[in-house]
């Protein structure tokens with residue numbers, strides 16, 4: 001595994017729509033592991049492949065000590081609404097509130113290429129939505145409110 005460089009807001013790769021992964025093999029597993037190591041090193045709760053300059057539909061999320069490594073993820077169901085602060089490892093030092101579903105279901109391939117279903121609410125639902133947005137070139141600050149500089153970074157969950 002290796003740490004990757006996280007690119008920041010303003011880099012053109014963050015605005016691109018990522019291509020689906022055709023086959024999950026050793027190369028893709030290596031990317032998922034690098035994303036995981038990079039996310040943990042940055043103390044984030046999620047990281048998407050385009051944030052390290054790889055324009056493929058892969059994300060990692062870690063919430064409540066549960067690690068999710070998702071390939072070609074799609075939100076299949078969503079319900080309710082939440083309006084909470086989000087941060088992003090590609091937008092350091094900032095946060096903003098975003099309307100997200102309270103609960104989502106996601107289908108994706110796992111690291112072995114097997115189709116899986118995932119369910120998340122609260123922070124996990126926000127993380128699914130935030131990371132999947134990255135795959136379509138969308139940063140949370142393009143649709144947030146109360147956008148502001150973080151004064152107490154310790155309390156933030158950066159994705």
Ligand SMILES: [Zn+2]
Nearest residue numbers: 088089090159
């Ligand atoms: Zn992000």
